[in-house]
Amino acid sequence: MSTILKWAGNKSRIMPELLAHLPDGDRLVEPFAGSCAVMMNTDYRKYLVADINPDLINLYRQIKEHTRPFIVVSLSLFTQNTTDESYYRLREAFNHNPALPLLDRAAHFLYLNRHGYRGLCRYNRRGEFNIPFGNYSEPYFSLEEIEAFADKAQRATFICADFRESLRMLKTGDVVYCDPPYHDTFSKYHTNGFGKDEQVALASMLADASEKNAVVVSNSDSEFTRHLYRTFNISKVSVSRSVGVAAGEGKRASEIIAVSAFLAASDGAAQ
Template structure:
């Protein structure tokens, strides 16, 4: 398993064996929430479109792709001398105040802050300031030199494209040229006290998830692309992502202030069922689909028509329900 160059809560390295069983074959994988990039690093698609709304994350990936040795050279002394609270706060202040830094310098600082901050959490205040506290490491954090070079090699070999934009704009670039979509958005909280739902400087709400589902259904209906998602296994997840077929998995928690309380989290991988003929979900797009395929089947079975009233009715697909 190829490791991410970042520490990333919710990274997919631990679930890659299960996830690989469900990721579809395609020429290009599109990830609107690239995060720690474990899926990119551990799959073998010919091309990748990797996006995130966090400009610091995308800047790092672009600089690692284009200037890996320069990133290594700038980051190495930060790791060698920066494992203290005072140094961490000093570098964090430079990162937040010095907007005129060269992109490669900001990339090296972001890598340092991520590895030295609390549990790899990436968090910003409403003004866009990086506000993660020092991680209180007993020994110097690992310097991911090998991972930087591996990332750069794969990014260049696959001509990976890194976009800083919202999931809505990322999905708008879909052209149906043998592409597939994998989405790993901020997780719906599994409890009232869970709060890892931040989407850069704004919360990713239940309405955000509903907008994502609609955008994924739209891009599938328009281009026939296959779609896979992952999220926490909660009632809200199953309700909001109702069109998807769920596959349950268990994952060890990686974020907790107390290591003793870290346990197994229940998650789901959701696969959008589609017609084998046209690749669309919901029916009515080709002779194989039947007039109205429901959520539990990609095509053909009119008995599975208990979808939400009016759910599929649109100008492109005026199916009476």
């Protein structure tokens, strides 16, 4: 299932590899919502989906709770605002109009994502969305994806929280999938960024969580990340990427999928 948003690091293309590592369970917990590709391509009974980006969580809540009005407002933005001038006008309203209703703000977010350069999501230190106009001839309006998401979202709870808060909400037996901003790749995702200290704190919490929960983590493939998850079982995957790839490397990059030792041992015993 493809996703509502264009998203750097979208997991849709590597779902076969991820599904090989994600075990059965009652609830999947995702502390980094991203495009929700994993939620849309798995079949857990319940989901807890979190992200530190309030605009992302607001989008998902509005689609879940007000599907038809969201589609109407969003489609109107797409059909009536096709120039770079209209893009920057809507971006200005998104950044500086505190009276913008939450439903309209969610529609603006989708519009900016689909019309902005490469579908990137980036904010400056003042919290302003600052991606330039993408100059696409016919931006895609993801109607099918919105409708499918609205149906699946009835199983999900969406919260605006950082990974520390969402991981503290774990229940024994939850399956955890973490797709954080990648080390040295997507670290400037939201306002204050996601540097080495955050990577270390996340890895430490996941190591603790793995004593009672199945934990699966994606990240860039580097000496640093391999050291962070040295107690996990690590697989390497090659992925297609248009963002964060150095000149001369084409459009592929290496990532890791780290699986908690507890889960890896359980899989081995089952086989």
